Amino acid sequence: MRFVQQAVRSGDLAALRTVGRLALVDDVAVMAWVRALARGRRWSSDVREAAMDLLSNGRTERLSSSERSRLRSRLREMSVVEIAHAADGLGGGWARYRVAHVPDLPRVGPSAADMTTLGVVPGEGWMTFVETDDLDRLEQGHDVILDADGNLGVVERPVTTPRPARLLLDSYLLGDVRVSAAAANELEQRAHDL
Known part of the structure:
Protein backbone atom coordinates (compact mmCIF):
# COMPACT_ATOMS: atom_id res chain seq x y z
CA MET A 1 0.00 0.00 0.00
CA ARG A 2 2.76 2.42 0.93
CA PHE A 3 4.62 1.53 -2.28
CA VAL A 4 1.53 2.42 -4.35
CA GLN A 5 1.09 5.71 -2.47
CA GLN A 6 4.72 6.59 -3.24
CA ALA A 7 4.09 5.82 -6.92
CA VAL A 8 1.14 8.22 -6.87
CA ARG A 9 3.26 10.96 -5.27
CA LEU A 37 7.83 -2.81 -12.50
CA ALA A 38 11.50 -3.53 -13.16
CA ARG A 39 14.87 -1.83 -13.09
CA GLY A 40 16.53 -0.21 -16.06
CA ARG A 41 15.93 2.49 -18.59
CA ARG A 42 12.90 2.73 -20.77
CA TRP A 43 13.26 2.48 -24.53
CA SER A 44 12.96 5.52 -26.75
CA SER A 45 9.89 5.54 -29.00
CA ASP A 46 11.98 4.36 -31.99
CA VAL A 47 13.48 1.44 -30.08
CA ARG A 48 10.09 0.55 -28.56
CA GLU A 49 8.48 0.43 -32.00
CA ALA A 50 11.40 -1.58 -33.40
CA ALA A 51 11.08 -4.06 -30.51
CA MET A 52 7.34 -4.42 -31.17
CA ASP A 53 8.12 -5.04 -34.86
CA LEU A 54 10.73 -7.67 -34.00
CA LEU A 55 8.45 -9.41 -31.51
CA SER A 56 5.55 -9.29 -33.97
CA ASN A 57 7.15 -10.48 -37.19
CA GLY A 58 10.89 -10.94 -36.53
CA ARG A 59 12.06 -7.96 -38.57
CA THR A 60 12.18 -4.17 -38.56
CA GLU A 61 13.70 -1.40 -40.63
CA ARG A 62 13.40 1.25 -37.94
CA LEU A 63 16.99 0.96 -36.66
CA SER A 64 20.44 0.53 -38.17
CA SER A 65 21.65 -3.04 -38.57
CA SER A 66 23.98 -2.82 -35.55
CA GLU A 67 21.18 -1.36 -33.39
CA ARG A 68 18.81 -4.12 -34.55
CA SER A 69 21.40 -6.75 -33.69
CA ARG A 70 21.88 -5.32 -30.18
CA LEU A 71 18.14 -5.11 -29.67
CA ARG A 72 17.61 -8.73 -30.79
CA SER A 73 20.35 -9.88 -28.44
CA ARG A 74 18.88 -7.90 -25.54
CA LEU A 75 15.34 -9.13 -26.21
CA ARG A 76 16.48 -12.77 -26.12
CA GLU A 77 17.63 -12.26 -22.53
CA MET A 78 14.68 -10.22 -21.26
CA SER A 79 11.77 -11.43 -19.15
CA VAL A 80 8.28 -10.20 -19.91
CA VAL A 81 8.46 -7.86 -16.89
CA GLU A 82 11.63 -6.29 -18.29
CA ILE A 83 10.06 -5.97 -21.74
CA ALA A 84 6.95 -4.34 -20.25
CA HIS A 85 9.09 -1.92 -18.23
CA ALA A 86 11.36 -1.01 -21.15
CA ALA A 87 8.30 -0.50 -23.40
CA ASP A 88 6.84 1.91 -20.81
CA GLY A 89 3.98 -0.36 -19.72
CA LEU A 90 0.74 0.64 -21.36
CA GLY A 91 2.54 3.59 -22.92
CA GLY A 92 -0.04 6.18 -22.07
CA GLY A 93 -2.66 7.53 -19.72
CA TRP A 94 -5.42 5.41 -18.27
CA ALA A 95 -9.08 5.98 -17.44
CA ARG A 96 -11.98 3.74 -16.52
CA TYR A 97 -15.60 4.41 -17.39
CA ARG A 98 -19.03 2.94 -16.89
CA VAL A 99 -20.88 2.61 -20.19
CA ALA A 100 -24.08 1.02 -21.41
CA HIS A 101 -22.69 0.73 -24.95
CA VAL A 102 -18.98 0.39 -25.70
CA PRO A 103 -17.82 3.09 -28.14
CA ASP A 104 -16.54 1.98 -31.52
CA LEU A 105 -12.84 2.38 -30.72
CA PRO A 106 -9.85 0.12 -31.43
CA ARG A 107 -9.78 -2.78 -28.96
CA VAL A 108 -6.55 -3.59 -27.14
CA GLY A 109 -5.13 -6.30 -24.93
CA PRO A 110 -7.48 -9.04 -23.79
CA SER A 111 -10.34 -7.47 -25.75
CA ALA A 112 -8.45 -7.83 -29.05
CA ALA A 113 -6.08 -10.77 -28.64
CA ASP A 114 -7.00 -14.19 -30.00
CA MET A 115 -7.35 -16.17 -26.79
CA THR A 116 -7.42 -19.55 -28.54
CA THR A 117 -3.86 -19.06 -29.83
CA LEU A 118 -2.82 -18.35 -26.25
CA GLY A 119 -4.42 -21.58 -25.08
CA VAL A 120 -7.07 -19.76 -23.07
CA VAL A 121 -10.74 -20.64 -23.43
CA PRO A 122 -12.31 -17.48 -24.88
CA GLY A 123 -15.07 -15.86 -22.95
CA GLU A 124 -16.67 -12.50 -22.52
CA GLY A 125 -14.64 -10.50 -20.02
CA TRP A 126 -16.28 -8.25 -17.50
CA MET A 127 -14.31 -5.33 -18.86
CA THR A 128 -13.61 -4.10 -22.39
CA PHE A 129 -10.28 -2.45 -23.19
CA VAL A 130 -9.93 0.17 -25.95
CA GLU A 131 -7.48 2.91 -26.90
CA THR A 132 -7.90 6.51 -27.90
CA ASP A 133 -5.53 9.31 -28.69
CA ASP A 134 -7.47 11.81 -26.53
CA LEU A 135 -9.43 10.99 -23.36
CA ASP A 136 -11.01 14.46 -23.26
CA ARG A 137 -12.42 14.03 -26.77
CA LEU A 138 -13.66 10.54 -25.83
CA GLU A 139 -15.53 11.97 -22.84
CA GLN A 140 -17.07 14.74 -24.93
CA GLY A 141 -18.08 12.54 -27.85
CA HIS A 142 -19.43 9.45 -26.09
CA ASP A 143 -21.88 8.67 -23.33
CA VAL A 144 -19.36 7.63 -20.66
CA ILE A 145 -19.20 8.16 -16.92
CA LEU A 146 -15.84 8.16 -15.14
CA ASP A 147 -16.13 5.31 -12.63
CA ALA A 148 -13.46 3.37 -10.70
CA ASP A 149 -15.62 0.23 -10.99
CA GLY A 150 -16.51 0.79 -14.65
CA ASN A 151 -16.67 -1.78 -17.41
CA LEU A 152 -14.57 0.13 -19.98
CA GLY A 153 -10.82 0.58 -19.63
CA VAL A 154 -9.29 3.16 -21.96
CA VAL A 155 -5.60 3.63 -22.72
CA GLU A 156 -4.67 7.08 -24.01
CA ARG A 157 -1.85 6.78 -26.54
CA PRO A 158 -1.39 7.29 -30.27
CA VAL A 159 -3.69 4.85 -32.04
CA THR A 160 -1.75 2.60 -34.41
CA THR A 161 -2.40 -0.53 -36.39
CA PRO A 162 -2.45 -3.34 -33.83
CA ARG A 163 0.56 -5.62 -33.89
CA PRO A 164 0.68 -9.05 -32.26
CA ALA A 165 3.42 -8.04 -29.80
CA ARG A 166 1.52 -4.96 -28.61
CA LEU A 167 -1.65 -7.05 -28.17
CA LEU A 168 0.34 -9.60 -26.16
CA LEU A 169 1.99 -6.93 -24.04
CA ASP A 170 -1.34 -5.24 -23.31
CA SER A 171 -2.90 -8.65 -22.56
CA TYR A 172 -0.09 -9.37 -20.13
CA LEU A 173 -0.58 -6.00 -18.42
CA LEU A 174 -4.39 -5.88 -18.39
CA GLY A 175 -5.54 -9.48 -18.47
CA ASP A 176 -6.73 -11.66 -15.63
CA VAL A 177 -4.25 -14.14 -14.17
CA ARG A 178 -4.78 -16.79 -16.87
CA VAL A 179 -4.63 -14.37 -19.78
CA SER A 180 -1.66 -12.52 -18.31
CA ALA A 181 0.32 -15.74 -17.80
CA ALA A 182 -0.48 -17.03 -21.29
CA ALA A 183 0.45 -13.70 -22.92
CA ALA A 184 3.66 -13.51 -20.87
CA ASN A 185 4.64 -17.00 -21.96
CA GLU A 186 3.99 -16.24 -25.64
CA LEU A 187 5.84 -12.90 -25.52
CA GLU A 188 8.88 -14.43 -23.80
CA GLN A 189 8.90 -17.27 -26.33
CA ARG A 190 8.86 -14.79 -29.21
CA ALA A 191 11.73 -12.86 -27.62
CA HIS A 192 13.83 -15.98 -27.04
CA ASP A 193 13.23 -17.18 -30.63
CA LEU A 194 14.70 -14.02 -32.20
Whole structure:
Protein backbone atom coordinates (compact mmCIF):
# COMPACT_ATOMS: atom_id res chain seq x y z
CA MET A 1 0.00 0.00 0.00
CA ARG A 2 2.76 2.42 0.93
CA PHE A 3 4.62 1.53 -2.28
CA VAL A 4 1.53 2.42 -4.35
CA GLN A 5 1.09 5.71 -2.47
CA GLN A 6 4.72 6.59 -3.24
CA ALA A 7 4.09 5.82 -6.92
CA VAL A 8 1.14 8.22 -6.87
CA ARG A 9 3.26 10.96 -5.27
CA SER A 10 6.04 10.45 -7.84
CA GLY A 11 3.56 10.57 -10.74
CA ASP A 12 4.01 6.95 -11.85
CA LEU A 13 0.36 6.23 -11.03
CA ALA A 14 -2.58 8.59 -11.36
CA ALA A 15 -4.91 8.96 -8.38
CA LEU A 16 -8.64 8.75 -8.98
CA ARG A 17 -9.40 10.76 -5.88
CA THR A 18 -7.62 11.88 -2.73
CA VAL A 19 -9.24 11.36 0.66
CA GLY A 20 -7.23 13.15 3.33
CA ARG A 21 -3.65 12.05 2.73
CA LEU A 22 -4.68 8.78 1.07
CA ALA A 23 -4.86 8.57 -2.72
CA LEU A 24 -7.38 6.16 -4.22
CA VAL A 25 -6.20 4.41 -7.38
CA ASP A 26 -7.75 2.12 -9.98
CA ASP A 27 -7.02 -1.56 -9.28
CA VAL A 28 -6.47 -2.41 -12.98
CA ALA A 29 -4.03 0.49 -13.38
CA VAL A 30 -2.12 -0.67 -10.29
CA MET A 31 -2.01 -4.24 -11.62
CA ALA A 32 -0.64 -3.06 -14.98
CA TRP A 33 1.90 -0.82 -13.21
CA VAL A 34 3.09 -3.66 -10.95
CA ARG A 35 3.41 -6.06 -13.90
CA ALA A 36 5.76 -3.58 -15.60
CA LEU A 37 7.83 -2.81 -12.50
CA ALA A 38 11.50 -3.53 -13.16
CA ARG A 39 14.87 -1.83 -13.09
CA GLY A 40 16.53 -0.21 -16.06
CA ARG A 41 15.93 2.49 -18.59
CA ARG A 42 12.90 2.73 -20.77
CA TRP A 43 13.26 2.48 -24.53
CA SER A 44 12.96 5.52 -26.75
CA SER A 45 9.89 5.54 -29.00
CA ASP A 46 11.98 4.36 -31.99
CA VAL A 47 13.48 1.44 -30.08
CA ARG A 48 10.09 0.55 -28.56
CA GLU A 49 8.48 0.43 -32.00
CA ALA A 50 11.40 -1.58 -33.40
CA ALA A 51 11.08 -4.06 -30.51
CA MET A 52 7.34 -4.42 -31.17
CA ASP A 53 8.12 -5.04 -34.86
CA LEU A 54 10.73 -7.67 -34.00
CA LEU A 55 8.45 -9.41 -31.51
CA SER A 56 5.55 -9.29 -33.97
CA ASN A 57 7.15 -10.48 -37.19
CA GLY A 58 10.89 -10.94 -36.53
CA ARG A 59 12.06 -7.96 -38.57
CA THR A 60 12.18 -4.17 -38.56
CA GLU A 61 13.70 -1.40 -40.63
CA ARG A 62 13.40 1.25 -37.94
CA LEU A 63 16.99 0.96 -36.66
CA SER A 64 20.44 0.53 -38.17
CA SER A 65 21.65 -3.04 -38.57
CA SER A 66 23.98 -2.82 -35.55
CA GLU A 67 21.18 -1.36 -33.39
CA ARG A 68 18.81 -4.12 -34.55
CA SER A 69 21.40 -6.75 -33.69
CA ARG A 70 21.88 -5.32 -30.18
CA LEU A 71 18.14 -5.11 -29.67
CA ARG A 72 17.61 -8.73 -30.79
CA SER A 73 20.35 -9.88 -28.44
CA ARG A 74 18.88 -7.90 -25.54
CA LEU A 75 15.34 -9.13 -26.21
CA ARG A 76 16.48 -12.77 -26.12
CA GLU A 77 17.63 -12.26 -22.53
CA MET A 78 14.68 -10.22 -21.26
CA SER A 79 11.77 -11.43 -19.15
CA VAL A 80 8.28 -10.20 -19.91
CA VAL A 81 8.46 -7.86 -16.89
CA GLU A 82 11.63 -6.29 -18.29
CA ILE A 83 10.06 -5.97 -21.74
CA ALA A 84 6.95 -4.34 -20.25
CA HIS A 85 9.09 -1.92 -18.23
CA ALA A 86 11.36 -1.01 -21.15
CA ALA A 87 8.30 -0.50 -23.40
CA ASP A 88 6.84 1.91 -20.81
CA GLY A 89 3.98 -0.36 -19.72
CA LEU A 90 0.74 0.64 -21.36
CA GLY A 91 2.54 3.59 -22.92
CA GLY A 92 -0.04 6.18 -22.07
CA GLY A 93 -2.66 7.53 -19.72
CA TRP A 94 -5.42 5.41 -18.27
CA ALA A 95 -9.08 5.98 -17.44
CA ARG A 96 -11.98 3.74 -16.52
CA TYR A 97 -15.60 4.41 -17.39
CA ARG A 98 -19.03 2.94 -16.89
CA VAL A 99 -20.88 2.61 -20.19
CA ALA A 100 -24.08 1.02 -21.41
CA HIS A 101 -22.69 0.73 -24.95
CA VAL A 102 -18.98 0.39 -25.70
CA PRO A 103 -17.82 3.09 -28.14
CA ASP A 104 -16.54 1.98 -31.52
CA LEU A 105 -12.84 2.38 -30.72
CA PRO A 106 -9.85 0.12 -31.43
CA ARG A 107 -9.78 -2.78 -28.96
CA VAL A 108 -6.55 -3.59 -27.14
CA GLY A 109 -5.13 -6.30 -24.93
CA PRO A 110 -7.48 -9.04 -23.79
CA SER A 111 -10.34 -7.47 -25.75
CA ALA A 112 -8.45 -7.83 -29.05
CA ALA A 113 -6.08 -10.77 -28.64
CA ASP A 114 -7.00 -14.19 -30.00
CA MET A 115 -7.35 -16.17 -26.79
CA THR A 116 -7.42 -19.55 -28.54
CA THR A 117 -3.86 -19.06 -29.83
CA LEU A 118 -2.82 -18.35 -26.25
CA GLY A 119 -4.42 -21.58 -25.08
CA VAL A 120 -7.07 -19.76 -23.07
CA VAL A 121 -10.74 -20.64 -23.43
CA PRO A 122 -12.31 -17.48 -24.88
CA GLY A 123 -15.07 -15.86 -22.95
CA GLU A 124 -16.67 -12.50 -22.52
CA GLY A 125 -14.64 -10.50 -20.02
CA TRP A 126 -16.28 -8.25 -17.50
CA MET A 127 -14.31 -5.33 -18.86
CA THR A 128 -13.61 -4.10 -22.39
CA PHE A 129 -10.28 -2.45 -23.19
CA VAL A 130 -9.93 0.17 -25.95
CA GLU A 131 -7.48 2.91 -26.90
CA THR A 132 -7.90 6.51 -27.90
CA ASP A 133 -5.53 9.31 -28.69
CA ASP A 134 -7.47 11.81 -26.53
CA LEU A 135 -9.43 10.99 -23.36
CA ASP A 136 -11.01 14.46 -23.26
CA ARG A 137 -12.42 14.03 -26.77
CA LEU A 138 -13.66 10.54 -25.83
CA GLU A 139 -15.53 11.97 -22.84
CA GLN A 140 -17.07 14.74 -24.93
CA GLY A 141 -18.08 12.54 -27.85
CA HIS A 142 -19.43 9.45 -26.09
CA ASP A 143 -21.88 8.67 -23.33
CA VAL A 144 -19.36 7.63 -20.66
CA ILE A 145 -19.20 8.16 -16.92
CA LEU A 146 -15.84 8.16 -15.14
CA ASP A 147 -16.13 5.31 -12.63
CA ALA A 148 -13.46 3.37 -10.70
CA ASP A 149 -15.62 0.23 -10.99
CA GLY A 150 -16.51 0.79 -14.65
CA ASN A 151 -16.67 -1.78 -17.41
CA LEU A 152 -14.57 0.13 -19.98
CA GLY A 153 -10.82 0.58 -19.63
CA VAL A 154 -9.29 3.16 -21.96
CA VAL A 155 -5.60 3.63 -22.72
CA GLU A 156 -4.67 7.08 -24.01
CA ARG A 157 -1.85 6.78 -26.54
CA PRO A 158 -1.39 7.29 -30.27
CA VAL A 159 -3.69 4.85 -32.04
CA THR A 160 -1.75 2.60 -34.41
CA THR A 161 -2.40 -0.53 -36.39
CA PRO A 162 -2.45 -3.34 -33.83
CA ARG A 163 0.56 -5.62 -33.89
CA PRO A 164 0.68 -9.05 -32.26
CA ALA A 165 3.42 -8.04 -29.80
CA ARG A 166 1.52 -4.96 -28.61
CA LEU A 167 -1.65 -7.05 -28.17
CA LEU A 168 0.34 -9.60 -26.16
CA LEU A 169 1.99 -6.93 -24.04
CA ASP A 170 -1.34 -5.24 -23.31
CA SER A 171 -2.90 -8.65 -22.56
CA TYR A 172 -0.09 -9.37 -20.13
CA LEU A 173 -0.58 -6.00 -18.42
CA LEU A 174 -4.39 -5.88 -18.39
CA GLY A 175 -5.54 -9.48 -18.47
CA ASP A 176 -6.73 -11.66 -15.63
CA VAL A 177 -4.25 -14.14 -14.17
CA ARG A 178 -4.78 -16.79 -16.87
CA VAL A 179 -4.63 -14.37 -19.78
CA SER A 180 -1.66 -12.52 -18.31
CA ALA A 181 0.32 -15.74 -17.80
CA ALA A 182 -0.48 -17.03 -21.29
CA ALA A 183 0.45 -13.70 -22.92
CA ALA A 184 3.66 -13.51 -20.87
CA ASN A 185 4.64 -17.00 -21.96
CA GLU A 186 3.99 -16.24 -25.64
CA LEU A 187 5.84 -12.90 -25.52
CA GLU A 188 8.88 -14.43 -23.80
CA GLN A 189 8.90 -17.27 -26.33
CA ARG A 190 8.86 -14.79 -29.21
CA ALA A 191 11.73 -12.86 -27.62
CA HIS A 192 13.83 -15.98 -27.04
CA ASP A 193 13.23 -17.18 -30.63
CA LEU A 194 14.70 -14.02 -32.20
